[in-house]
Amino acid sequence: MPIPRRRVRGVGEGVVDARHGDRAGSRPRGTEECVITATSAGTRGLSTSAAVALYVTAVVGPGILTLPAAAAQKAGPLSLIALAALLAISVPAAFAFVHIHRATSTRAPTEQAGIQQYVTAAFGRRAGRVAAAWFYLGVPIGVPALALIGGAYVSAAVGGGRVTQLAAAWAIAGVAILANVRTARSSGALSLVLAVALVVLILGAAVVSIPYWRPQHLQDFAPNGVLAVVPASLTLMWVLTGWEASTNFVGLVRDPHRRLPRVIGITLVVVVVLYAAVALPEILVLGPFAGGTSAPVAAVLHAAIGDPAASVAALLAAVLALANSVAYLASLRELGTGFLPPRRSTGTATGPVRALLVPAAITVGGLLLASVTDLDVSWFVEVCAGSQVPVYVAALAAGLVLLRRRSRGWWTALVATIAVALLLIPAGPFLVVPLVIAIGVLVVDVARRR
Template identity: 40%
Template sequence: MSTHRIGLAQGTAIYVGAILGAGILALPALAAATAGPASLVAWVALLLFCVPVAFTFAALGARYPDSGGVATFVAKAFGQRASGAVGYWFYFALPAGAPATAYVGGQYVAHTLGAGQTAALLVAAVLLLAAFGSNMVGLRLSGRLQLLLVGLLAVLLLVAVVTSLPQASTDNLTPFAPHGWGAVAQAASLLFFTFAGWEAVTHLSGEFRDPARDLRRVTITTLIVIGVLYLGLALTCVLVLGPELARTEAPLTLLLQAGTGSAASMVTAVMAMILTFGTMNAFLAGASRLGAALARDGVLPAPLAKGHRPGEVPRRSLALLFLLSALVCTFALTTGTELAHVMLAAAACFIAVTVAGLAAGVRLLPRFSAVWWGALVATVAMTVLLVFSGWFLLLPLVLGALAVGWSRAASGRRRVVPVNPPAAAEPATSPAGTTSGPATVPAAANTVASTPATVTEPAG
């Protein structure tokens, strides 16, 4: 059994990989088309909003380091049934989110290289298989691979920025807000998902060498890295590309062409693959451990619990995620389901998980502390965003109902086995030396299937 633990460098790489996504390749252009150069204000605002969200999850992970992640936080705050629903939201949204993310990366690579739909699907399949494969080996490989790829990605982004800066012009900042300041809010809504992902890595909190110390350090380092990369890229795109930024589908390719010439397409394709793989790698690492934790707690079938302990590899949980992802891919391809609908359905679940985790922070963190106020403000903001998911909210509602139903059915199938067999029980003696009857295990100790003192087995 592996005893590998995440350190500061690998932890930062996994966190950065979870936050960065292939959207960064196109969103600077979409945001500029919406708000003009004032889209830079939206980038800064969202980075600032990331701070309370990130530190809320870091504080909760330090207090309750467990593979259950947000589900564990919710269990502490609101009970096991709510926890099971949150666990289902994240776990069963992943088989939709991962293939969709892989396909986005495949499309960008195919577009950049001038290839067609077949090439996009092939690249997506390779990226998906690579992410599952690295996690099957364990965090020792996936963490080091993530560190290598995120380092390479940072270098490539910095090359794009530095080599194109000589062509920057402040004239491209005017007019600064051609569509009014209301458009800045629309741009911020568009850019939100480039800053999401903090909830995904909470499931790895128990894998750190020292969660109480390392999670805060990793969070700070990640905020600095994504701040430099996002703001540097967005500002350079505006200053170098000017009005052309709002008209292109591949701003990073144009930026690289301005600085490196003919190598731009190949470099952009490599970056798209790294961004896509990094996101899936981080989300799979978290989701697979969540599945094992849910099985440990009786919310999923018990055989999936294998690998839930820190340092272990939850291969059975990963295998189920792979099977479900394959089914989603097959369904989408045979029915012609739009990619946008798949992504919005997954997004509704992920936003719901974030809201639940932040609400747990309001309940569990020291009241009126700085991190508590941050959790409160972020909970309100994210709840408003969740409402705009529309009819896609039906998916988390259905998954929540299934989680509650499974928990009730599972509890009905179990019977509690006494820790001490009846024949071996001895009369309990009070301090005064009087016999008070047979020793019993307090009923409260047997209310949660995952309580260490409780032994459960299927009835019959």
């Protein structure tokens, strides 16, 4: 899940800083040179393997533990086609963001890169503010989704059903909010350790489950009809998120002009393997609809090695969800300090605690809604995706303005823009949220100007 912020410190669905987006546009349009900092230009900087590890932590988060199964519950084995399509879209999207970054980067690309910057440089300050508002107001509903993912695995381990899941989700979200009130930092080292543990869990579960694969589960490939692939695609939207984080890492990679394409290519292969190692065993072991469970990886492990599997999966899922939620809220808080208007009394910028109030309130509201209804994780993901898809379309479309026409980067951005724009179809009614947010931002801006 992508959130604009200055530096990526947590595991997950990729985050980028958009606070300084209004500074974009200082570089002439059509330039695509790679700006390399002193750190990356010399011998220092991340090697290819270290950079791949960093990219994987930005792209793959706890959503991989649940969302492929949630998509299978909507479309059966046909959800594998939706997953493959989104992974294919990731290829031009990942490289397009690198080209766009090169066209808009300043002398400090790792500090001032982000989606708001791209949209502002291409379409103006007001469009950039709308994109930032979609993130700040539309994306926080993803925090309850992360908490519910962790809670589902805790429930699978200790029992208690929905009550235990909600209790664990409230605990995860509460700790994440309190952590962001007290500190502005989250541990990058912890994030890397957790990401490695996630990879080991996923690949280990896939390997030990091989004797329990049942190919006959694929025979009825579209049990809910071909059109079921549409809602399944929206549920899997988080597969795309995180690639915009690549703009944050350009200055961290040793010799980025030469290494970056290789790093992104290897990362794409790793991400594809991880999602395949989750989605295929879930259907082949648990059945066409992935067993209808909210903790599918734990269920696959349980089928292979018995009761201890649930406890291992629960511990990792809960810690991953907490780490991701802390980073998620921290980045939204950072975005809010630049997005919200200055204090009227002093004229100073919004403080971090005040900037945290809105995403914290949306998080609490989402968990309250989950507590009084039977809404599952996929619904919260789809609401979040309703705001994410327009932001991605706007950011990739900015490449068509900023990049030299008919250059390799321009063609990459064109393919990515068209492919991601197709996701507006399954977004359907969830686009009401970004529409209302955009109208609100425009009304406020007009009122301020008057």
